[in-house]
Every structure is written in C-alpha cells, then in structure tokens.
Amino acid sequence: MTFRGTITGADDPRPHAVTITIDAGSLRAVRDDGGEASIALDAMTLEPGGFDGDFVFCRPRDARFTIATSDPAFVDALGAANVAELAPQLAKVGRHRASSRRGAHLSKLGALAMIALFGVALWNVPSMLAASVGMLPTSIDRAVGDAATPELGALDEIDDPAASALVEEIRARLVAHAGADGHDIRITIARDEQVNAFALPGGRVVVLTGLLCTARSSDEVAGVLAHEIAHVTRRHGLRNLAHRAGIGLAISLWLGDVEGWTALAADAATLASQSGYSRAQESEADADAVRTMIAAGLDPAALAAFFATMERPDDAAALRWMSTHPDTAERIAQVQALARAERPTRVPLEHDLAALQRTLCAAAP
Structure with missing residues (x-):
C-alpha cells in the first residue's frame, strides 16, 4: 500500500x-x-x-x-x-x-449561549465557517498567504526577463477579467522541474519552470494561471482551512480571530503545493478559467489541451502531475464543452513561449 x-x-x-x-x-x-x-x-x-x-x-x-x-x-x-x-x-x-x-469543551468559549442559538448545528461550525468565508474581509486571505509564504521554504526564484514578461502579460490580461478585486495577484517563477503552479490565499501564485517548459503554447500557460487565480478569487484555500479547523478554533475564527487564521499557515502552504482541492473546487476553477480566458481574448480550449498533454502515460512528469490532479479526462470534457459554447474574439499574446523555452528550458536541470 x-x-x-x-x-x-x-x-x-x-x-x-x-x-x-x-x-x-x-x-x-x-x-x-x-x-x-x-x-x-x-x-x-x-x-x-x-x-x-x-x-x-x-x-x-x-x-x-x-x-x-x-x-x-x-x-x-x-x-x-x-x-x-x-x-x-x-x-x-x-x-x-x-x-x-x-471539539473543545464549549464552556471554555462561552458557548452556552451559542448552544441555545444553534443547537445541533454547532457541530457543523467548521462547515458553516467555510460556507461563510465570502463574508470575511479579503485582508484575512492576504494575512494567511503572507504567513504561509515562509512555510514554502526557499524557492529558487529565477530572474529571467523573457519569462517575467510573459507571465506579467498573462497576469494583466487575466486579472482584468477574473473578478480579483480585493486580491493582490502576484506571480513568482521558481526553478523546479515539477509541472505545476499553485496559489496561496490572498493572491500569490507560484509558477514552476517545469510548467513553462512543458506547455505547448502561451495560452496553455494562461489557462493554468487562470485556473489558479480562480482558486484565489473563489477563496478555496481559506474554505479548506476552515474545514480543517476544529470546532473550538472555528468558533474563534468566526468571531474574527485573524491570528487564528495565520496559525494555519503551514496547512495553507501544504494544501496549495499539493493541490489539495476537492473535485467540486477544481471544477469551479476550471469553469472560471474558461470564462476568464474568453473575456481576455485567449483560447479557452488551451486549458483542455494542457490537460490532454498531461495525460501522456509514458511521461514521468505527467504521471506526477496526474497523481495530484485526478479526474483529468472528466475535466478535459468539461472544459471542451464550455469552450465550444463560446466563440471568443481572439487577441493573441505578444510574448512567445517557444522563444522563451529555447533559453529557459535548455538551462533547466
């Protein structure tokens, strides 16, 4: 096993x-x-x-x-x-x-009044907190993301003007249409052969060079980043942390304990780097990514094309990616169906992924 x-x-x-x-x-x-x-x-x-x-x-x-x-x-x-x-x-x-x-003994949190108010629903506080995340200020997301960043360890950040120019162009195009108000979307490029990108609550997105070197078009990179930005705007990371909180902590968080949220930073870093989202959350992020790509004038089918690339059974990088991204075939079908429903006006990206790959990927470990 x-x-x-x-x-x-x-x-x-x-x-x-x-x-x-x-x-x-x-x-x-x-x-x-x-x-x-x-x-x-x-x-x-x-x-x-x-x-x-x-x-x-x-x-x-x-x-x-x-x-x-x-x-x-x-x-x-x-x-x-x-x-x-x-x-x-x-x-x-x-x-x-x-x-x-x-859960913690209810008397320690002065929960006798809450028992009368919520009754049996008290035992669902973590789920209730997750459901009500949308009512919390986005400053909590930023605080959690800032606290989680050191938990990622030392990223091997690269200073490559061509790579930075490409991801910045993609970021600007997507953010204008992603409903990211209140979230500071920042992209860091790190040298790592894993084919992945991940997002922390609050808006920090980490793109690994393995993704840039495996994608077959700039629009494929944009599709993955649109998906990660959707996790931020949907506040999936914060919702998952709420589900992990015990009853006592969940009540504290519900009452506005920001320090309680930042105490979950290590869990936030682990969930982000391991793509620890539910099937429903991945489906939501895929659908949002397609809508954002269409509005930004990019090819929405590129996300499905990237998923198809990662289904190659003889590719070690693809197998690693699929181990943390299950249900790939189902997601391809969903994205293709959504993409076919629209005929967007295409506005190609100015920066060329192929030219970038000739330099960046030749130097990759």
Whole structure:
C-alpha cells in the first residue's frame, strides 16, 4: 500500500511531494522530483497534527527531516506493522484525533449561549465557517498567504526577463477579467522541474519552470494561471482551512480571530503545493478559467489541451502531475464543452513561449 504526503528537511523546509511505503520494518518516502528518505519503524517518532488531527508527522530521532501525510489509512497501516515501539505513539495519535473531533469543551468559549442559538448545528461550525468565508474581509486571505509564504521554504526564484514578461502579460490580461478585486495577484517563477503552479490565499501564485517548459503554447500557460487565480478569487484555500479547523478554533475564527487564521499557515502552504482541492473546487476553477480566458481574448480550449498533454502515460512528469490532479479526462470534457459554447474574439499574446523555452528550458536541470 502506498500513501501520498510531503517531506521537509531541516536544511530545506519547503514541502516536497512524496510517495510513502511501509515495508521491511521501515518507512520509505520517495520524492516525486527524485531522492528518497527512510526511517526504521522502531526508531521513529510520531506526532499528530492539524486541528482535526488528520495529519501525522513522522521523524527520525535526530529530526533531520519530517514526513507528513493526511491519508486516513496511514495510521492503520502503521498499526498493522505491529512494532512495539510505535504502540504508545499510535495510541497518542488516536487520542488526539478523538479529542479534536469532539471539539473543545464549549464552556471554555462561552458557548452556552451559542448552544441555545444553534443547537445541533454547532457541530457543523467548521462547515458553516467555510460556507461563510465570502463574508470575511479579503485582508484575512492576504494575512494567511503572507504567513504561509515562509512555510514554502526557499524557492529558487529565477530572474529571467523573457519569462517575467510573459507571465506579467498573462497576469494583466487575466486579472482584468477574473473578478480579483480585493486580491493582490502576484506571480513568482521558481526553478523546479515539477509541472505545476499553485496559489496561496490572498493572491500569490507560484509558477514552476517545469510548467513553462512543458506547455505547448502561451495560452496553455494562461489557462493554468487562470485556473489558479480562480482558486484565489473563489477563496478555496481559506474554505479548506476552515474545514480543517476544529470546532473550538472555528468558533474563534468566526468571531474574527485573524491570528487564528495565520496559525494555519503551514496547512495553507501544504494544501496549495499539493493541490489539495476537492473535485467540486477544481471544477469551479476550471469553469472560471474558461470564462476568464474568453473575456481576455485567449483560447479557452488551451486549458483542455494542457490537460490532454498531461495525460501522456509514458511521461514521468505527467504521471506526477496526474497523481495530484485526478479526474483529468472528466475535466478535459468539461472544459471542451464550455469552450465550444463560446466563440471568443481572439487577441493573441505578444510574448512567445517557444522563444522563451529555447533559453529557459535548455538551462533547466
């Protein structure tokens, strides 16, 4: 059995996606971008994390790196390994999860009045908070995004005038039509072979050079960025953090505790870099991206073309992308249907992706 997760190191705190296996008395994590790490099960420390206790953090005794996963089957798999040294730690994880799911004692938050007002609905506070995110000021998104940025670790940002000019032209065209009022859309280009882009709450979008080197047109890049901007404007990141909050924290956040939101920065960074969105959220972002592309005079079908490129079964980069972006065929069909419904006036982008790729991608690792 395999599990998806991330690994961070003392000298590299940026989360890297990994595939985790438990075998022959050890935990093994293989990074999507190369490299691996392992821990002997009888020499491993476990810590629960997340306000719902859904994360488990695994470290060697010297704590030189941390492997994290929120896969619900992971703890059961560790228990099935039957390692005596892990038994008390697994029990601790179980108690933490049970306690988190019951929520903090209501009297600590003065919730007696809320019981009378909300009754049984109180237990749905995280979901209610997520649903009401649209009523919160966008300053909260920016605060969370700013706090989450250091949690990404040191990005290998590039200073390439041609790449910067292309993404800035795309950004300006999209933002004018994306309904991004209140969000400061900023794009950073980082050297990384992963084919990906991701967005933090508040508007920071990170584009990896693997995306620029794999896309077949400037409009394909624009389609991916329109999708990420839609996650920002839909405030999907903030909604997901709200779902992860325990009852006690959710009430605090609902009452305007900005510091409580920024305390979730590590979760925000992990969710963004792992594309931790629901199927419904991905569908919303795809539909918004098509509408934004049409309004900006770009080819809306380019997003579907990019998805089709990433369905190549013999491409390692495509396989890594699909492992965090399921239901690709269904998304291609949706985007194509939306694109066919419109006949937009095309206004081609001025900057040429092919020329950029001849220089940027030749120097890529």
